[in-house]
Amino acid sequence: xxxxxxxxxxxxxxxxxxxxxxxxxxxxxxxxxxxxxxxxxxxxxxxxxxxxxxxxxxxxxxxxxxxxxxxxxxxxxxxxxxxxxxxxxxxxxxxxxxxxxxxxxxxxxxxxxxxxxxxxxxxxxxxxxxxxxxxxxxxxxxxxxxxxxxxxxxxxxxxxxxxxxxxxxxxxxxxxxxxxxxxxxxxxxxxxxxxxxxxxxxxxxxxxxxxxxxxxxxxxxxxxxxxxxxxxxxxxxxxxxxxxxxxxxxxxxxxxxxxxxxxxxxxxxxxxxxxxxxxxxxxxxxxxxxxxxxxxxxxxxxxxxxxxxxxxxxxxxxxxxxxxxxxxxxxxxxxxxxxxxxxxxxxxxxxxxxxxxxxxxxxxxxxxxxxxxxxxxxxxxxxxxxxxxxxxxxxxxxxxxxxxxxxxxxxxxxxxxxxxxxxxxxxxxxxxxxxxxxxxxxxxxxxxx
Numbered sequence: 475x476x477x478x479x480x481x482x483x484x485x486x487x488x489x490x491x492x493x494x495x496x497x498x499x500x501x502x503x504x505x506x507x508x509x510x511x512x513x514x515x516x517x518x519x520x521x522x523x524x525x526x527x528x529x530x531x532x533x534x535x536x537x538x539x540x541x542x543x544x545x546x547x548x549x550x551x552x553x554x555x556x557x558x559x560x561x562x563x564x565x566x567x568x569x570x571x572x573x574x575x576x577x578x579x580x581x582x583x584x585x586x587x588x589x590x591x592x593x594x595x596x597x598x599x600x601x602x603x604x605x606x607x608x609x610x611x612x613x614x615x616x617x618x619x620x621x622x623x624x625x626x627x628x629x630x631x632x633x634x635x636x637x638x639x640x641x642x643x644x645x646x647x648x649x650x651x652x653x654x655x656x657x658x659x660x661x662x663x664x665x666x667x668x669x670x671x672x673x674x675x676x677x678x679x680x681x682x683x684x685x686x687x688x689x690x691x692x693x694x695x696x697x698x699x700x701x702x703x704x705x706x707x708x709x710x711x712x713x714x715x716x717x718x719x720x721x722x723x724x725x726x727x728x729x730x731x732x733x734x735x736x737x738x739x740x741x742x743x744x745x746x747x748x749x750x751x752x753x754x755x756x757x758x759x760x761x762x763x764x765x766x767x768x769x770x771x772x773x774x775x776x777x778x779x780x781x782x783x784x785x786x787x788x789x790x791x792x793x794x795x796x797x798x799x800x801x802x803x804x805x806x807x808x809x810x811x812x813x814x815x816x817x818x819x820x821x822x823x824x825x826x827x828x829x830x831x832x833x834x835x836x837x838x839x840x841x842x843x844x845x846x847x848x849x850x851x852x853x854x855x856x857x858x859x860x861x862x863x864x865x866x867x868x869x870x871x872x873x874x875x876x877x878x879x880x881x882x883x884x885x886x887x888x889x890x891x892x893x894x895x896x897x898x899x900x901x902x903x904x905x906x907x908x909x910x911x912x913x914x915x916x917x918x919x920x921x922x923x
Contacts, residue, residue: 475569475648476577477628480506480544488513488535489548490521493571496625497546498523511538513545539566546570549642552666553676572643575624579635580649588756589650591639591680592657592693594803595749598741599657602774603753604636609770610762620777642666645676650683653759654690655752659698660802661827674702684709691755693748713755714748721747726754726768733768740774742781742793745806779913781807784920789891790883792920796898796913799824801831804897808834808841814892815840816882818875820848821900821912828854831899832861842892843868843885845878850900879919 477500485507487494494512501507502523512520512529520529530538535557539545544567547558553568562568579587590600597620604616615627618638627635637651645667659674667673681690684706692699694712703710714720719728724736724744733754736747750771757767776782779796786792795807804819817835828850835841835858844867846854851871858869868885872878879894886892896916898909906912 475544475567475574476581477501477504477506477574480574482507482509483544484509484542486511486513486538486542486545487548488545488551490514490518490524491548491550493548493623493625494546495521495523496623497571497574498527500625500628511541513538515551536560539564542566544569546574549640550666552642552668553646554666554668554672568646569648570643570646571623571625572639573647573649575628576637576647576651577649578628579624580652585632586634586653587651588634588636588653588655589639589680590636590655590657590752591641591644591677592655593660593677593800594798594806595657595745596638597797598746598777598780599655599749599753600636600638601777602750602771603756604634605774606753606757606767606770607634607636610766639680641673641676644678644680647679648683650681650685650688652684652688653756654681654684654688655756656680656690656692656696656699656703657749657752658693658696658802659702660800664824674698678702678706681706681709689759691752691759693752695748711755711759713751719751719755719758721751726750728754728758728764733764734771738772740772741776742783743807743810745810746781779909781810782913784917787883787920787923788887790886791893792879792916793893793895793897794913794916794920795896796902796909796916798897798899799901799909801826801828801899804831804895804899805834807895807897808838811840811893811895813840814842814886814889816843816845816885816892816894817841818845818847818878818882818894818896819854819899820846820851821898821902822904823849823853824901826850826900828857828899829861832857835867836862836864839864839866841867842889843870843882845870845872845881847872847875847878848898848900848905854899875915876919879916879923883923 510527512527517531539561590596604614607614612633615632615635617624695714726734782794784792855871882894902909902912
């Protein structure tokens, strides 16, 4: 379904966040329909763009669904909600802003959509790919958490739309990008997905509707990607195979030819070289000069809150990795730094397993202290105390980020310097609005030291 197919339909917009407000404005501006109702799980004050429409919340939602032909759900509204399942059984069309926009772009003959997904690394990957394509002279629309919402790109003309897809967005797509890439799949248990199995399948659904001649690239080093892409082998191509684009010891190779060394980049984190192996696989598939792309990549500025260097004070470097919402992200970050290391971890409990995180602390002597806080703090600390046998690593629990930063700073000053790595390993919700607010709080604390 494209947006033009909404013409004169009776529509319910479920969720009044950024996407919900954008689609309402677009419908109004383009005169698509006047038959709109609003749905939201809880009672809220209607945003200014929604004042003219009736709002149904809570138990009212089920009754309101009998009034509509199409439901446009926001990403936060799970496809597994009972009301949506019942609506689908009644023949009501369920769609999303992402699906509407994707279908629109796919209908444009001179525009190709490149979709990137994964548990971690997708934001940096789409940003790097879009940056290189733009520097090569192409008109590029960048969409997702780090670009514009896809709907804001609709009125532009592009050679490529490079879009970041979350599992929430990919879960019920009715079309797929012509070109896609998966960075990795990590363990995530989310109420939204009703379990890890659904989470993985919802991620991979990004390529469920690819056609003959379409292609997607998957990270061969990630076992779960190997497993969950198995139903879609026809269009699958690998990266991080030694015969293809792959990363080894912070160096990106094209088979046996060296392309990039992380020392030449502004990016931190060896795991970013794994992601770049996928990015360069796409560039090569497009027939572009990968050596020119490698030179362009050297001027790419990393995104904030992703292994972001905040400051150096008295020989102590502070790294903001607030985007880290899984233990696997922290494991990759730990491996990216040399010298003494103090970790600050903790956030909202997402039923994640911290054994491998603790084992990494045990295996790397450079980790001298781990400070835990927030909801997952006690859980992380308990796993560390059970797994880590080294006498030279301290495990400390605290109740505020301010205390954690101060303790980390004092520890490293005593050791003659090192790196404070703020890598939460957990979502921010319940303590901050999002990972950006969390990261900005860390930066503010560091600046005040």
